[in-house]
Amino acid sequence: MSILRNRRLLAGASALAALIVAVAGYRHFTSNEAPPHLTASVERADLEDAVLAVGTLYAHRQVDVGAQVSGQLKSLKVQLGDPVREGQVLAEIDPTLLEHALGQAQAAARSLLAQRAATDARLRQAALALERERQLWAREATSREALERAEAQWQVERADLSELDARCNGARIEVDKARANAGYTRIVAPMSGHVVAIVTRQGQTVIAEQQAPVILKLADLDTMTVKAQVSEADVLRVEPGERVHFTVLGDPDTRYEGTVRAIEPAPQDFAEPSPTGGGGSSAGGSSRGGAAVFYNALFEVPNPEHRLRISMTAQVSIVQGAAKGTLVVPASALGAKGADGAVAVRVLTGDGRVDTRQVRIGMNNQVKAQVLEGLSEGERVIVGQAPADDTAGHAGEEG
Missing domain, CATH: 2.40.420.20 (conserved putative lor/sdh protein from methanococcus maripaludis s2 fold)
Known part of the structure; x- marks a missing residue:
């Protein structure tokens, strides 16, 4: 009897287990019929399909205003940010020594002119003496030696006059040079624009023998040039004439637009000296070492209100299609x-x-x-x- 009861309990437990497995399997398969x-x-x-790049803003026209002569910067007539006009006096170098040099050159020129006048008078006298000797020689009233001596003296005086003419020309050149140097003490603006940097302060001494020292920097901020760094993976997709737009970090809601003017043919650091001293750029040679290469795409944008400034970062999109x-x-x-x-x-x-x-x-x-x-x-x-x-x-x- 107990054996029969055990068999019934075992059969019931097996049936219950089978039912549980069946229910679980049904739920599993029904819940995964349509997986989420x-x-x-x-x-x-x-x-819009665009090539993305990071750019830097530059003034479309910028010039370093330097000194062509040496001396102390006597006065600086502009301040940082001032607008200037072409031809406006920006600074003045102490002209004392250069004015003295001009005076010495003028005195030397006057001395040579006096020497020339004296030589010219001697030449005329020698010409008259030679003419008399020729007349006397025609009447057989003088010796050949006297005639030859008169001819030689005339030729010497004529040669001296030619030499002095050349020296006078050189003296005039020296005077013009000294006058120009004296004029270079007044440094004038080569273009209209704004003072964007002052390199040399009033009272400093500038030395211009080896290279022209920079006094200040001028830039025309009415138009800005953007140099967008396009990776070598995208540069072949970019062509001049394509539409481009960008924003700056300080004003992401304002979009500026332009047109690609050119793509520089060499990487942006191509002109930098090679670390191996070979004269080429490290980016252009085999020593690049897998570094990323970027090419500058150039375009201009109007800047009438001067909101855009030099060296701002631009988030650039070069539009390929829209x-x-x-x-x-x-x-x-x-x-x-x-x-x-x-x-x-x-x-x-x-x-x-x-x-x-x-x-x-x-x-x-x-x-x-x-x-x-x-x-x-x-x-x-x-x-x-x-x-x-x-x-x-x-x-x-x-x-």
Whole structure:
């Protein structure tokens, strides 16, 4: 009797275990019939494909104003930020020594002119003496030696006059040079613009024998040049004439626009001396060591209010293409590309099924992609798989 009861208990326990397994399996398989997906809607939006770069602002025209003569900077007539006009006096170097040098050159020139006048008089006298000797020689009233001596004296005086003419010309050149040097003590603006840097202060002594020392820097801030650093991976996509826009860090809500003027043919640090002393740039040689290479794309932008300043950082977009109100999907929804160029995209249908479509894609900026054919507005495309611990209620709603 006890054996029969044990068998019944064992059979009941086995049946209960089988029921539990069956219920668990049913719940497992039924809950995973439609696994949760992350989806996004096919929508209309403005799309732009652009090469992104970081740029630096420069004045379109900038010049270093230097001193051509040595001396003490006697006065500085402008301050940092002042507007100046072309030809305006900016500074003055003490002219005392240079004015004395001009006076000495003028005195030397006057001395040579006096010597020339005396030599010219002797030449005329020698010419008269030679003429008398020739007349006497014609009447056989003088000796050949006297005639030859008169001719030689005339030639000597004529040669001396030619030498003095040359020396007088040299003296005039020295006077002009000394006058110019004296004039260089007044430093004038070579262009209109603003004083953007003062390098030499009033009272300092400048030495101009080896190179022209910089007194100050002028820049025309009405137009700014942007040098956008384009990576070597993108530079082949950029062409002169393409539209470009940028913002600056201090005013991200204002967008400035321009047109690419040129792309520099060599990397931005190509002109820097090579660390090996070979005369070329380290970026242009085999010693680059895998460092990133950037090329400057140049464009100008008006700056009438002078809000843009030198050395500001610009977040630049060089536009490769744009479309208004086009169908777009997230780039993460794109699958493998087929031989005919179509891209596989998984679509979540209204009844919960997953349908794979072959879609024609246009622009793709790696965030959004333009849909040319194969999808309709409002359809939902799968962009990823939801985490396993998400409930069914979270499935399917991204973007």
